[in-house]
Amino acid sequence: MIKIIIMSDGNKSSNGINGQQTTRVRTSIDANSLSSWMALQSALVELFCGGVCRAPERFDGKWLESRLEIHQFGFGQSNPTYLLSIHGVPSKTITEGDTNKDHVVKLVLRRKPDQIAHPSSHALHREYRVLESLMKYNQQLQNEQGVLHSSKMEKAVPIPTPYAYCKDTSVIGAEFYIMEFVEGRIFVDPRMTSLGDPQERMEAFKDAIRVLVNIHNVPWWNVGLENYGGRGGTGRNENNVPPSSHSPTYVQRQLQRLLQVKSKQSELMRTSNSKIIDKEKRFEDMQRIEKSLDEIAKILSEHATQCPNPFGLLHGDYKIDNLIFHPTKPKVIAVLDWELSTMGDGFCDVANLCMMYFMPDIEKGWGVAGLGDISVDGTGIPSRLDVLSTYCDFDQCHFKTLGSNHEQLFAKQPSDLTVTKAWSGFYLSFLFFKNCVIVHGVAQRASLGVASSSKADRVASLLPEMVRLTWKILDDFPPPSTCNDGENYVGGVPICKL
Numbered sequence: 118m119i120k121i122i123i124m125s126d127g128n129k130s131s132n133g134i135n136g137q138q139t140t141r142v143r144t145s146i147d148a149n150s151l152s153s154w155m156a157l158q159s160a161l162v163e164l165f166c167g168g169v170c171r172a173p174e175r176f177d178g179k180w181l182e183s184r185l186e187i188h189q190f191g192f193g194q195s196n197p198t199y200l201l202s203i204h205g206v207p208s209k210t211i212t213e214g215d216t217n218k219d220h221v222v223k224l225v226l227r228r229k230p231d232q233i234a235h236p237s238s239h240a241l242h243r244e245y246r247v248l249e250s251l252m253k254y255n256q257q258l259q260n261e262q263g264v265l266h267s268s269k270m271e272k273a274v275p276i277p278t279p280y281a282y283c284k285d286t287s288v289i290g291a292e293f294y295i296m297e298f299v300e301g302r303i304f305v306d307p308r309m310t311s312l313g314d315p316q317e318r319m320e321a322f323k324d325a326i327r328v329l330v331n332i333h334n335v336p337w338w339n340v341g342l343e344n345y346g347g348r349g350g351t352g353r354n355e356n357n358v359p360p361s362s363h364s365p366t367y368v369q370r371q372l373q374r375l376l377q378v379k380s381k382q383s384e385l386m387r388t389s390n391s392k393i394i395d396k397e398k399r400f401e402d403m404q405r406i407e408k409s410l411d412e413i414a415k416i417l418s419e420h421a422t423q424c425p426n427p428f429g430l431l432h433g434d435y436k437i438d439n440l441i442f443h444p445t446k447p448k449v450i451a452v453l454d455w456e457l458s459t460m461g462d463g464f465c466d467v468a469n470l471c472m473m474y475f476m477p478d479i480e481k482g483w484g485v486a487g488l489g490d491i492s493v494d495g496t497g498i499p500s501r502l503d504v505l506s507t508y509c510d511f512d513q514c515h516f517k518t519l520g521s522n523h524e525q526l527f528a529k530q531p532s533d534l535t536v537t538k539a540w541s542g543f544y545l546s547f548l549f550f551k552n553c554v555i556v557h558g559v560a561q562r563a564s565l566g567v568a569s570s571s572k573a574d575r576v577a578s579l580l581p582e583m584v585r586l587t588w589k590i591l592d593d594f595p596p597p598s599t600c601n602d603g604e605n606y607v608g609g610v611p612i613c614k615l
């Protein structure tokens with residue numbers, strides 16, 4: 118998903134690794150109430166009193182509050198995110214001659230914003246649930262192998278450790294959860310300009326693709342995700358029963374939902390009594406855009422019935438700035454922002470990652486950084502086709518490492534490169550269409566006067582350009598044609614332009 122972020126000059130960075138910078142607290146938190154709640158959470162008590170630290174004589178909310186420092190992360194998240202630093206925590210193990218007996222424990226708090234556009238948005242409970250399931254999966258790997266390294270392939274999904282979740286809005290005014298702070302590099306610019314060596318940049322992208330494959334191959338049936346997300350038409354269910362031929366695919370269901378959302382947004386704009394400048398002209402312009410979006414949706418819907426539709430855990434917003442890389446190595450050490458995760462079609466994640474090749478540089482005003490204005494030759498940044506090829510290579514390798522027939526029965530089939538290339542334009546077009554609907558919603562809220570005026574107008578102005586780009590991708594990389602019996606022509610004629 119495109120996060121529309123209007124970054125101030127203070128947030129810009131020449132090396133593109135400002136994702137962990139913090140600022141003053143912009144959305145306040147009651148430190149007293151938070152500290153009292155934290156002192157009652159078993160995982161946090163274990164962390165402070167039985168894990169990395171020796172138990173203080175009096176561990177309670179007052180002890181925590183007296184040591185708690187709160188900052189807010191500067192890189193724009195849809196959910197306000199904070200760095201909690203607890204100073205002066207006694208170390209559990211003190212070596213002889215060590216004068217630094219106290220240290221700082223850092224945690225991250227993510228909370229829902231005060232204003233929510235839709236009840237189902239900002240689903241922190243889903244984010245916390247999937248983090249718990251992935252922690253369980255990683256622990257299973259560790260128990261099986263002794264360490265998180267397979268002799269054939271690293272299968273773990275690196276995540277911050279989730280510690281505690283709170284749905285009681287009386288604590289700090291909103292639902293929230295607390296997780297581990299993972300210190301590393303977040304590249305807000307996919308050019309990764311701070312990496313001087315093209316080889317290092319290539320390895321960083323390669324590892325990002327490897328981790329994405331690991332996500333899609335998580336054994337969901339064995340880590341508590343059997344009933345996670347919608348399941349209709351997305352693949353085999355927990356009993357390994359495939360959907361009927363009449364069941365909608367994941368993309369079909371998403372298109373239906375997006376069209377319903379767009380229709381509701383259009384209705385609200387038409388019936389609005391707000392007095393904005395040039396209302397009639399804006400309405401006519403929006404009608405033309407909406408007609409174009411309907412035409413795009415019609416084309417996508419015609420092909421969505423035959424798309425590959427693999428089934429597995431879907432991150433929902435997989436891209437470079439949602440990854441934490443090791444401080445010095447080109448290795449992903451944590452995947453962030455799981456609120457859009459579900460069970461679905463993993464090729465949507467692949468397309469989400471590849472959207473950067475069509476997005477302009479951040480200075481062009483889209484609010485996010487892309488690679489569309491540069492040549493990646495010689496930079497170490499893989500081409501879009503290299504991403505697809507590397508993804509399929511890792512996916513094939515992952516399938517070969519499955520042990521029992523039981524595992525192979527439940528697991529998704531490995532991705533075929535020919536099929537993946539043939540359908541890549543379809544998935545890209547779908548992802549851009551999805552983001553057009555999101556920006557359409559921003560325009561709708563701006564027309565009602567319920568959005569931040571200057572930023573909302575700026576974001577809404579991007580909609581015509583985004584619609585044009587979606588059409589261009591559909592024209593340049595059309596979906597493969599289908600036979601009369603519904604089978605795809607892949608590996609034969611015709612194949613989409615690559």
